[in-house]
Amino acid sequence: MNILVCVKRVPQTGGRIVLTADGQAIDTRFLGHTISPHEECGVEEAVRIVEKEGGSSAVLTLGPPEAEEQLRDAMAIGIERAILLETAGGEWDPVSTAATIAETIEAQEAANGPFDLIFFGNEAADTGDYQVGVRVAVALGRPVINGIKDIRFGDDRHTVLAKREAPGGGWETYELPLPAVLGVKEGLNLPRYPSVPGRLRAKRREIERVALGASPSGALGLGAGEDSAGLDGAVPGPTKLRLRLPAEERTAADVIGQGPEAAPAVVDLLERIGVVHR
Amino acid sequence: MSGSVLAFVEQSGGEPDRLSLEALSLARGVAKALGVPLDAVLLGSGGEAAAGRLGPHGVGLAHVAADARFDDFAPAAWGAAIRAAMERRSPAAVVAAGSDRGNEVLAHVAAHAGLPMAANIVEVTPGDSWRLVRQRWAGSLLEDAALDAPVRLLTVAPHAVAVDPSAASAAAPTITRFEPDLEPADLVVRVISREARTTSGVSLSDAKVVVGGGRGVGSAAGFEQLEALAGLLGGAVGGSRVVTSLGWRPHSDQIGQTGLRIAPDLYIACGISGAIQHIVGCKAAKRILAINTDPDSPIMAVADYAVIGDLSAIVPAISAEIERRRPPSH
Numbered sequence: 001m002n003i004l005v006c007v008k009r010v011p012q013t014g015g016r017i018v019l020t021a022d023g024q025a026i027d028t029r030f031l032g033h034t035i036s037p038h039e040e041c042g043v044e045e046a047v048r049i050v051e052k053e054g055g056s057s058a059v060l061t062l063g064p065p066e067a068e069e070q071l072r073d074a075m076a077i078g079i080e081r082a083i084l085l086e087t088a089g090g091e092w093d094p095v096s097t098a099a100t101i102a103e104t105i106e107a108q109e110a111a112n113g114p115f116d117l118i119f120f121g122n123e124a125a126d127t128g129d130y131q132v133g134v135r136v137a138v139a140l141g142r143p144v145i146n147g148i149k150d151i152r153f154g155d156d157r158h159t160v161l162a163k164r165e166a167p168g169g170g171w172e173t174y175e176l177p178l179p180a181v182l183g184v185k186e187g188l189n190l191p192r193y194p195s196v197p198g199r200l201r202a203k204r205r206e207i208e209r210v211a212l213g214a215s216p217s218g219a220l221g222l223g224a225g226e227d228s229a230g231l232d233g234a235v236p237g238p239t240k241l242r243l244r245l246p247a248e249e250r251t252a253a254d255v256i257g258q259g260p261e262a263a264p265a266v267v268d269l270l271e272r273i274g275v276v277h278r
Numbered sequence: 279m280s281g282s283v284l285a286f287v288e289q290s291g292g293e294p295d296r297l298s299l300e301a302l303s304l305a306r307g308v309a310k311a312l313g314v315p316l317d318a319v320l321l322g323s324g325g326e327a328a329a330g331r332l333g334p335h336g337v338g339l340a341h342v343a344a345d346a347r348f349d350d351f352a353p354a355a356w357g358a359a360i361r362a363a364m365e366r367r368s369p370a371a372v373v374a375a376g377s378d379r380g381n382e383v384l385a386h387v388a389a390h391a392g393l394p395m396a397a398n399i400v401e402v403t404p405g406d407s408w409r410l411v412r413q414r415w416a417g418s419l420l421e422d423a424a425l426d427a428p429v430r431l432l433t434v435a436p437h438a439v440a441v442d443p444s445a446a447s448a449a450a451p452t453i454t455r456f457e458p459d460l461e462p463a464d465l466v467v468r469v470i471s472r473e474a475r476t477t478s479g480v481s482l483s484d485a486k487v488v489v490g491g492g493r494g495v496g497s498a499a500g501f502e503q504l505e506a507l508a509g510l511l512g513g514a515v516g517g518s519r520v521v522t523s524l525g526w527r528p529h530s531d532q533i534g535q536t537g538l539r540i541a542p543d544l545y546i547a548c549g550i551s552g553a554i555q556h557i558v559g560c561k562a563a564k565r566i567l568a569i570n571t572d573p574d575s576p577i578m579a580v581a582d583y584a585v586i587g588d589l590s591a592i593v594p595a596i597s598a599e600i601e602r603r604r605p606p607s608h
């Protein structure tokens with residue numbers, strides 16, 4: 001199995017989000033970055049499948065030069081090859097992102113042979129556009145299904161059996177002929193932590209870099225023109241204007257006690273709100 | 279001229295899904311602002327019955343493809359059917375629920391039609407350029423955005439817009455049947471088998487009381503105390519991403535952005551710091567009680583009540599107090 005995983009670099013936000021003064025981005029001066037959680041599981045799954053079935057694994061991201069860090073994280077747990085589509089800062093809209101990723105995959109496959117499986121996250125943790133994987137699959141003319149939490153292969157290795165949760169509980173299984181595209185969700189597996197030798201190995205690996213420049217949708221007024229990104233007549237968007245924090249709904253907690261001595265006060269409360277009855 | 283606003287309404291067994299009714303509520307506002315009618319498109323055997331219930335939600339015309347091939351989820355086929363409905367009406371906008379299925383199907387429509395799509399919007403203002411407010415980070419952050427396209431493809435964030443069955447004319451919509459042409463490729467991805475839910479007892483999504491545990495629980499074994507309390511309250515146990523990543527609990531117990539969104543009457547957050555990605559999963563709870571050693575942890579800003587201290591002493595003390603007050607059983 002030859003597998004490609006598309007990952008996105010996102011800030012590791014925690015207790016609360018702080019925005020930059022111009023409202024264009026999250027202030028990341030005091031934050032680390034990570035691969036979106038769904039995609040971390042995609043990376044782990046690709047490594048496991050190649051360990052078991054043979055073949056090769058690659059990881060791809062479209063992002064700033066610093067996204068090299070996330071590619072090395074993926075290589076540290078066993079991904080072999082990495083491709084960085086380097087942007088000149090600013091965010092790319094999902095239409096332009098998908099068009100550029102699809103074009104890159106075609107070029108990669110022409111040079112190195114086809115990918116049997118391409119993994120995307122179900123949605124990116126930051127923008128949550130819920131579309132890049134489907135767009136790439138449609139551009140490549142491959143079957144695609146999202147929400148996947150279990151992956152197995154048909155006996156002849158010509159199909160993949162992918163499970164997702166059904167709306168009312170329980171599971172649905174989909175069978176896709178290979179090559180195929182899967183949008184995966186956290187819960188697919190428990191990603192391993194990288195070993196020290198893994199990290200050292202990843203540090204020495206080459207990363208294939210492609211310089212992209214500004215977003216073709218010209219979101220920042222730096223547009224390179226629609227043709228250059230192979231948008232193929234598709235209309236890009238939506239265009240981010242600014243970010244805002246939602247209004248806070250709650251006020252500070254009412255401290256009803258300290259330590260185990262608070263138990264009677266807690267049970268009084270539970271009785272009052274009707275979750276325990278005498 | 280654009281003929282309508284077209285809403286994709288998911289249904290099961292002839293009942294429209296709740297998230298689709300929320301999407302209809304937003305779509306109806308858009309139709310009103312544009313001065314055009316609100317249409318719906320429904321798929322599968324129950325489509326006609328579900329369409330009959332949409333009058334109070336403002337739908338005048340419902341396009342129903344009752345083909346049984348749409349009974350199971352088949353995203354490419356559902357997308358093709360919606361595109362066929364779009365051809366019949368040249369809508370100004372197509373609106374779907376921001377459910378897993380709604381987002382996925384609209385992405386197929388967008389990809390084939392070469393149109394942009396805005397997921398999980400909470401507000402929209404039509405104009406020369408349409409203005410939207412959409413959710414990022416599962417709702418921890420909002421984005422003001424512009425959308426310029428001949429047809430605007432929108433999904434509506436779950437539980438952000440109220441269902442509104444108040445249309446003046448509550449007559450059942452006119453139903454028009456259609457049979458979309460499907461390519462063989464549209465039917466490649468479809469359900470081949472299903473398994474029913476196996477766990478018994480109250481599920482985390484339905485529980486009225488949820489006892490959540492975080493890193494502060496300390497170990498997989500530490501969750502026994504939480505199980506005991508949840509048992510006494512007829513509730514379920516959930517957890518933070520830390521406890522599922524450490525393998526203390528299965529991922530199906532995870533509450534938050536990349537886990538479940540719950541809306542119990544009471545959420546008891548034990549040893550959970552209150553990171554934004556956790557909070558988006560539990561903020562729909564009617565009340566939150568936090569048990570934490572740190573009076574300054576971010577959970578205190580969203581909790582209604584708090585007990586400060588070590589949960590490994592507090593949780594069993596609460597359970598013991600509940601049992602102490604119970605009348606002796608015969």
Ligand SMILES: Cc1cc2nc3c(=O)[nH]c(=O)nc-3n(C[C@H](O)[C@H](O)[C@H](O)COP(=O)(O)OP(=O)(O)OC[C@H]3O[C@@H](n4cnc5c(N)ncnc54)[C@H](O)[C@@H]3O)c2cc1C
Pocket residue numbers: 010011012013014034036037125491492493494495517518519520521532533534535536537548549550551552553554555556559569570571572575587588589590
């Ligand atoms: C893209 C992304 C998506 C994410 N999705 C999710 C998600 O879906 N769900 C989720 O939960 N997280 C998610 N996270 C992770 C999230 O940011 C936090 O890391 C996580 O929620 C923290 O878990 P925690 O509160 O258990 O641990 P910590 O943040 O370590 O907090 C532990 C808390 O326990 C308290 N404590 C310690 N000991 C005791 C004791 N003995 N008694 C009482 N209190 C004690 C401490 O004071 C502290 O407040 C996501 C992160 C990212 C970047």
Ligand SMILES: Nc1ncnc2c1ncn2[C@@H]1O[C@H](COP(=O)(O)O)[C@@H](O)[C@H]1O
Pocket residue numbers: 006007008036038039060061062063094097119120121122123124125127128129130131132133
């Ligand atoms: N800039 C990017 N680089 C690589 N992959 C991406 C990028 N943006 C999105 N993706 C992939 O597409 C999935 C869906 O993203 P989205 O449509 O933005 O929610 C993500 O989970 C990633 O796997």
